[in-house]
Amino acid sequence: MSWDRWLEFLQMGGYALHVWGSYLVVPALVLIELVLLRLRKREILGHLGWRRDELMRS
């Protein structure tokens, strides 16, 4: 695809804000959820006193 076609693609027929605002919020939410889950896991494993290699294993 040429540069102009890419630009046209990004503009989404003038609805760039609406289309990309919808699509980009998905990875943002997924990232937030995964970070929260990672923190939760780290907390409980720390509470249990499990070591890092056990963290990898479980």
Place this chain on the structure above:
Amino acid sequence: MLFSENLLIQRICRDLENKDWHRHCSPQGFYPLAGALIPWLAAAALIACTAGLYLGFFVAAVDAHQGEVARIAFIHMPASWSSMLIYLATAASAGIGLAFNARLAAMAAQALAPTGLMFTFLSLWTGCLWGKPIWGSWWVWDLRMYSELALACLYIGFIGLHTAIEDLHRANKAGALLLLAGVLSIPVNFAAVPSWTVQHQGMLSGTMGTTGPGAGELASLLAMSMGFLMYTGAAALLRLRCIILERERQSDWVARRGSGAP
């Protein structure tokens, strides 16, 4: 990693043959099984979503009336379906937990709800972004949108209620009753479009032009939905494993696992 997964699969097959499968339905038995399932579900979600995005942007036709903004459909509709399907799964798990006093099922309801809430939010968010250019308004008080908002409230209510009640047994019970009562919002959502709605289009009328969605559009919707559900599986299992450890931290098997014994 692969070796231990092979051992796990062999063990599950043996237990299935011996009709001993229920041992994997206890928190202790399910913990390693969930851990083995997560990478597969995550990989499947990634593949399905990549395929869905490709189909949605490069194969699916642009809607004749709405133009490119109709591409929001490939996020909005799978997110809405997922939010409702996850709600049904959450309510069913909580119901099973209530009826049979099954600990793992009650935990699963708790593991599913936050991801369900995430997809409900996504459905509302993308709906607003789609409504603004097409209807001229971010929000319309239409029955279908009422019911999606109600779904968000039910998820928040369930999570909040469960957090607020300290006694675990009572928290499970109250949460399950709320979820089961709220199941009514799902048929309302589906009945809304043909009978009541003034604004919100049905999938086969209006959203995708006069002829309805073609093969490319349907394939994208299907792939995205599968991807969202696979992701939900992975995220819920990750959360379930945390919940299992939090609840069972006093038990022997957690202590044995932590000390490195098999």
